[in-house]
Amino acid sequence: MILDLDIGNTLSKWRLKDRKSSEIRARGAMWTRDEWRSGADIPDLDIVDVIRISNVARQDVLEDTVRLLKRRVDDIHIAHSSSEALGIRNGYDMPERLGVDRWLGVLSGYQLTGGCCTVDCGSAITMDTVLPGGQHIGGYIIPGLRLMKESLKLGTRKVVIDPEQDALHALSPGTNTVDAVNHGVFMAAISAINRLYMEVCDSQGMALPLLITGGDAAIVSRGLRLPHAHWPDMVYAGLEALFPITSAEGQGVLAGMPEVVKPANLTEMRKALAFTRML
Numbered sequence: 001m002i003l004d005l006d007i008g009n010t011l012s013k014w015r016l017k018d019r020k021s022s023e024i025r026a027r028g029a030m031w032t033r034d035e036w037r038s039g040a041d042i043p044d045l046d047i048v049d050v051i052r053i054s055n056v057a058r059q060d061v062l063e064d065t066v067r068l069l070k071r072r073v074d075d076i077h078i079a080h081s082s083s084e085a086l087g088i089r090n091g092y093d094m095p096e097r098l099g100v101d102r103w104l105g106v107l108s109g110y111q112l113t114g115g116c117c118t119v120d121c122g123s124a125i126t127m128d129t130v131l132p133g134g135q136h137i138g139g140y141i142i143p144g145l146r147l148m149k150e151s152l153k154l155g156t157r158k159v160v161i162d163p164e165q166d167a168l169h170a171l172s173p174g175t176n177t178v179d180a181v182n183h184g185v186f187m188a189a190i191s192a193i194n195r196l197y198m199e200v201c202d203s204q205g206m207a208l209p210l211l212i213t214g215g216d217a218a219i220v221s222r223g224l225r226l227p228h229a230h231w232p233d234m235v236y237a238g239l240e241a242l243f244p245i246t247s248a249e250g251q252g253v254l255a256g257m258p259e260v261v262k263p264a265n266l267t268e269m270r271k272a273l274a275f276t277r278m279l
């Protein structure tokens, strides 16, 4: 069994993948700050023979995790951002500084689309762009939904934006503190993604497919009016592309690949931008 680990600033996500059938056998998550202890939502290491890791938490979190895993499993692959991989050139001035979750998203996004914008809605919301031909041009980082709410210190931290709520309702003016904060933060995230995406398409002169992932992707997806595809396993897919193990992975078939969604029309996007720039 393959253990894939995606250690984010908030949550450490894991999944077990069958080497032979390529099926995902189990999934779980724990708070990144928490210690691994039996009884918690951790994988059964006795059935694991190879591990792939993406980490954006502190270096000592990774070191502790690897030390623990090494007791049971020898074969551990840790992903790093590099100046070039799989035909993609990293656009950062210092390529190794690009968050590896962003890099992995770019690698898998490019495999799927041949050029796209990737958005990861986690602790931070990040957007990256890779052009047809493989040039990554850099991206944007803004606070995620949770961080935006926490920064207000209005005691709404634990009140989640209801994922079942009608997205249009979640954009309406709030008539109490919780709704005012939740709807405001939601609107801020959606508007920023819309704007950044359209600006990038405008400046590059092409409508790029838009892919979205991360813990808050489902709710953000419901509010985004732009055509896009939701790919929950996008970071894991980057691990598959970088360290292929199963025969399917070797052939470029990545877990949970969504249908590519045709992007919005560039002329229409330019009209929308022209309108907002007039204001």
Ligand SMILES: Nc1ncnc2c1ncn2[C@@H]1O[C@H](COP(=O)(O)OP(=O)(O)O)[C@@H](O)[C@H]1O
Pocket (backbone or CB within 6 Å): 007, 008, 009, 010, 011, 012, 013, 121, 122, 123, 124, 144, 145, 146, 213, 214, 215, 216
């Ligand atoms: N079951 C859950 N537990 C905790 N957070 C969740 C859960 N489902 C969605 N979320 C949201 O997802 C965010 C974490 O997303 P994630 O992509 O895992 O972040 P990171 O990679 O930064 O750790 C949380 O801040 C929260 O808003």
Ligand SMILES: CC(C)(COP(=O)(O)O)[C@@H](O)C(=O)NCCC(=O)O
Pocket (backbone or CB within 6 Å): 008, 009, 010, 056, 097, 098, 099, 100, 101, 102, 120, 121, 122, 123, 124, 125, 126, 141, 144
């Ligand atoms: C921007 C991030 C904090 C996002 O992490 P996440 O929200 O997924 O936990 C992470 O990709 C990171 O630490 N990046 C390093 C800085 C950079 O990418 O420029």
Ligand SMILES: [K+]
Pocket (backbone or CB within 6 Å): 120, 121, 122, 123, 124, 125, 126, 214
């Ligand atoms: K993120």
